[in-house]
Amino acid sequence: MKKILPLSATALAALIALSGCSTDTNGSSMPGMDHGSSAMSTAPPTNVGTETGADHNAADAMFAQSMLPHHSQAVEMSDIMLAKPGMDAKIVSLAKDIKAAQGPEITTMTNFLNSWGESTTMTGNHSMAGMLAGTDLDKLKASQGTEAAKMFLTQMTAHHEGALEMAKIEVSGGKNAEAVTLAKSIVSSQEAEIKAMTELLATL
Structure with missing residues (x-):
């Protein structure tokens, strides 16, 4: 348990740091990082464009x-x-x-x-x-x-x-x-x- 807690805290801090980075740069740094976070940050504009074009x-x-x-x-x-x-x-x-x-x-x-x-x-x-x-x-x-x-x-x-x-x-x-x-x-x-x-x- 003592080993799990520090790791969890570290992961949480990393996620917070990444969230702050994504907000400050409007997602520009995300493509080279975690793909899941990148998909979340870019999906809305991509989907809107697709729906408009597909109509x-x-x-x-x-x-x-x-x-x-x-x-x-x-x-x-x-x-x-x-x-x-x-x-x-x-x-x-x-x-x-x-x-x-x-x-x-x-x-x-x-x-x-x-x-x-x-x-x-x-x-x-x-x-x-x-x-x-x-x-x-x-x-x-x-x-x-x-x-x-x-x-x-x-x-x-x-x-x-x-x-x-x-x-x-x-x-x-x-x-x-x-x-x-x-x-x-x-x-x-x-x-x-x-x-x-x-x-x-x-x-x-």
């Missing part, structure tokens, strides 16, 4: 990364129309509705990617259906009156159809529940807008 898959990331520039272009197209004088009230209303819907969605998808630890831009060459070329945007900017309205409706319909393709891929292959819900919302709202634009175009 999405490649389809979710691709959906948000590709939809961001797609939405941004739709907002740009709407701004072009809103800057034109004497535009039909229905075209103005449509452009405002598109901005009102897609602006907040851009923020939401940016937040998704940031929370997942993913880049907000895509890497490599990935085509996005419905995206307009620079020359198409230039034509829209230069057009006026009924010609501009018809061009906007035609271009935005094709743009929306491209967004539907990407959103439906997310609905079928995405893992993150919030991203899938957003994709379903995009499908619903943009299908309705395509119908409205088709009907409006027929009246011009």
